[in-house]
Amino acid sequence: MSQIAYLGVILCSLVGGVICYFYNKPTYKSTHKLLLITLLFVFLLEAVGEYTASKQINNLLLYNVCWIYIESYLIVYYFALLEHRKKLKRLYFVLFGVSLIWGGYNSLFIQPISGVFQYYSLLPMGLLILGLCARFFYSVVRLEKYPQSDLLSIPHLWIVAFITFFYAEALTLFGFMEFYAAAHIEIVIAWTKLNRIIAGVMYLSFGLAFYTPHLFEEKYA
Template identity: 30%
Template sequence: MNDIRIDWIILLVAVITGFSIKTRPSFPYLRTIPLLLLLSLSVELVARYYRVRSINNLWLVNLYSVIELCYFAYTLYLILRKTFVLRLMVLIACCCLIDIFLVHGLKTFHTYSYTFSVLIIVYVCIYYYYHTFKEAQVDNLLKEPSFWIVTGLLVFYATSLSVAGVFNFIATLPKEMIRLTRSIILFVNGVFYIILIIAFVCQINTRKSIPNS
């Protein structure tokens, strides 16, 4: 039981919630998020299996992180319908793959490209708020799934910036720092999954969504 993390439980609840609630046609991006979350849970469990057996799991973490970054970049495109977001998604994929296969290697976390990609995601999230408050007309943001998704991404990735820089050296840190870093990661993961649950639930009885342009 000690091996079960609280953020995994919240993640599982998010997966079940996402699959259980019927997605409205105006929120197509909500249909695939549960699939990504299920993949995330699977990767977490496999990575834990490798770690317990002292097998390097960074190749799995690297490849999944690229999928996750590109997926959420595409989700932001579906929300904003801005072509520049698609171009940024391609840039993220290219930078990450070059970093993984030509710079850091599969068995070392791709710190440079991950940090760069996270900055892009954070930028697009901030652009979303600008677009929403300056151009779009929304009756109630708290009932808008895109608002919660972008808020979750901003919280998750903005915090990731502080962790990414020490990821490859975390084993060399003092035990207190390792525990603190782990606690921050678990807390932020849990908050992110809770926000996604809200995004799934808030679409119920939603009457008006953000227009595409």
């Protein structure tokens, strides 16, 4: 997927999500709004990233700060909105804070934030997000969430599933690039393209998954 197509996918999700927002159930409003903000942020990040890359400007600082730290915070905040236990909500932000402190240490002493891609900072952030995905699915299986609902009509089930796929794949990809830098460039290029496709699908879910209540509830009514 080219960068232009990638931007188009994110923009389509953002526009579709904004339209759906005005017809959405009140119970989804807060999470929907946050994900629309996330989509707008990602679209601007990728647009600036494309521009800087075209001008051969080093954009490592941009992606390290915006993707690894800011976007991770937005996703952790999303899971906090889904969580009904106040103690766990606080724990989510405590764990994010610990990851952020580690990221500061990493930036100062191991991986300069403007010099290299900070995989050592991405790893704890990604593992935290995967842990929050696991917590969400556990609560669904235990019937703590949506016990009387058709699961296909729950937007968050789709969104969390795609977040899981993306972060599991991204941690594996960037870990491979970090520890096997001498790997064949053809493998890295092909894998990077796959990563962008998975990311595009995840961002599509951020905006379009909120149509599922209208689609599946009407279908099975």
